[in-house]
Amino acid sequence: MNIGQAAEASGVSAKMIRYYEQIGLIEPPARSQSGYRVYAEPNVHTLRFVRRARSLGFSVEETGSLLALWRDRSRASADVKTLALKHVAELEEKAAALQAMAATLRHLASHCHGDKRPDCPILDKIGAPN
DSSP states (O other): OOHHHHHHHHTOOHHHHHHHHHTTSSOOOEEOTTSOEEOOHHHHHHHHHHHHHHHTTOOHHHHHHHHHHHHOTTOOHHHHHHHHHHHHHHHHHHHHHHHHHHHHHHHHHHTOOOSSOSOOHHHHHHHSOO
C-alpha cells in the first residue's frame, strides 16, 4: 500500500509518517522501483502502536522506548510498567498544575464585576509585578 493508504489504515497522517521516518522513530518501508514507499501490514501495525502511544500522551522519545520494548520479545514486563508508571506520575503532575491554574482563574473571575467598568482584577493580577 502507498503512504496515503497506510495513513488511512493506521490513523497516522502521511505527514506524521514521514516525520516519524525522518527522526528514526519508525523504520522506513521498502520502496518500489520508482522510489515510492510501499507499506505492508507490519508497517501499519507499528504505526497504530505509535498512534496509540502518542494518544496516551507519551512523548516521541518515550514512544521510541516503548517501541523498542514492544519489539524485544525477551523484555521484562517490569521495564514496561516502570515506563508507564513514570508517565502516569507526569500526567498527574500536569493535571494538578492545570487544576491549580483553573482554581486561580476561577478565584479571579469571582472578584471581577464583569460589567462595563474598565477595572478588572483578572488583568490586574496578571499584570502585577511578581
